[in-house]
Amino acid sequence: MVVRPSVRTLPSEPGTASPPAVAPSPLPPHGEGVAGDQSVQRSLEGAWPADLPAADERELLTAGRALLRADATGVGRAQWPELFPDTGQVVVPAFSATRFRIxxxxxxxxxGPGKAVVHLVWAGTDRGGTFTDLRIADWHFTRTTSKKGASTWTPQPRT
Structure with missing residues (x-):
């Protein structure tokens, strides 16, 4: 004997069935442009509550933004020779500096207390003309202390 579960349906008039409720996305639709950036920022902040002193966070954000810009566009790579070594070859950046935004x-x-990560969401148009937004990049840092006792955040090479 096969037992089948019973399914009850409620009678409805044609055309009156409502679609299932779907929560709106906290992120803007792709291609929203600068207008959607604030909702992306709020989404990131809501997903990862702040856990660093404000001064450290500011220092890390400044460095993380500059590193991403250097990596994607080539602008400012000389500031980090250990991360972007001069190989003697011409490096053509993947993204135009004018068509890139964080x-x-x-x-x-x-x-740990001596380690941090900068999470970045960015948009850009590549050399082929393809625009993509909501790209994700992470830059990791460790706190280093100089011989004079000054503390700073040092970016780590990508692995």
């Missing part, structure tokens, strides 16, 4: 960024601890 949509949102946060800096948070990354496993």
């Amino acid at each position: 949509q949102a960024a946060i800096a948070r601890r990354d496993g």
